Amino acid sequence: xxxVSQSPSNKVTEKGKDVELRCDPISGHTxxxxxxxxxxxxxxxxxxxxGNSAPDKSGLPSDRFSAERTxxxxxxxxxxxxxxxxxxxxxxxxxxxxxxxxxTIYFGEGxxxxxx
Amino acid sequence: GNSVTQMEGPVTLxxxxxxxxxxxxxxxxxxxxxxxxxxxxxxLQLLLKATKADDKGSNKGFEAxxxxxxxxxxxxxxxxxxxxxxxYFCALNSGAGSYQLTFGKGTKLSVIP
Numbered sequence: 146x147x148x149v150s151q152s153p154s155n156k157v158t159e160k161g162k163d164v165e166l167r168c169d170p171i172s173g174h175t176x177x178x179x180x181x182x183x184x185x186x187x188x189x190x191x192x193x194x195x196g197n198s199a200p201d202k203s204g205l206p207s208d209r210f211s212a213e214r215t216x217x218x219x220x221x222x223x224x225x226x227x228x229x230x231x232x233x234x235x236x237x238x239x240x241x242x243x244x245x246x247x248x249t250i251y252f253g254e255g256x257x258x259x260x261x
Numbered sequence: 262g263n264s265v266t267q268m269e270g271p272v273t274l275x276x277x278x279x280x281x282x283x284x285x286x287x288x289x290x291x292x293x294x295x296x297x298x299x300x301x302x303x304x305l306q307l308l309l310k311a312t313k314a315d316d317k318g319s320n321k322g323f324e325a326x327x328x329x330x331x332x333x334x335x336x337x338x339x340x341x342x343x344x345x346x347x348x349y350f351c352a353l354n355s356g357a358g359s360y361q362l363t364f365g366k367g368t369k370l371s372v373i374p
Contacts, residue, residue, distance in 0.1 A: 176360060178360075178361075187367055188305075188362075190362070190363075193361065249307055250362060252297075252304045252305035253304050254303060255304055
């Protein structure tokens, strides 16, 4: 597709349930990122994938969060045993290369997660 | 570590007013600097960027100059329009080998007719 595609766009889940958020990056982009945007907190880096390298998981807030990227393309962010503080917009992004400071990162429209 | 500080919002301006949104940063190395914009109901879009000191990024009438001496990257526009109403984020990437963007908390701009 023309841009980064994310699904679902909105998800309401009960506390304690697991959720999966999907990201389809721009075709040909080797780098994929997940960020979290919480109200009043700005954007928080979660995880980064680059090609076949081991992902950088340093931003994941707890072991309830995990992500995978299959075939170097689509990525899934999984949150287990959701808590109310997980409510946020989860943004996926991709870029053509993963290094170089002038690299432009393109964002999807986000998945709005509400935990009730 | 890296950090970005931008002016708190919300900012409300009348149409055709001059806009400045301040952004200062702390970073190691030689960062690249970005402004992203998020229009209501849409995702983040790159507005402009600058990759080295004294560079000026510009787009859609917005501009920002990379000032290393003051570690700043203030966003300006000479005459805002209602369609500029959005949340603006300043961000940095701290240099070669780095892939993370560090964002400010965002500044909400509302332009009224």
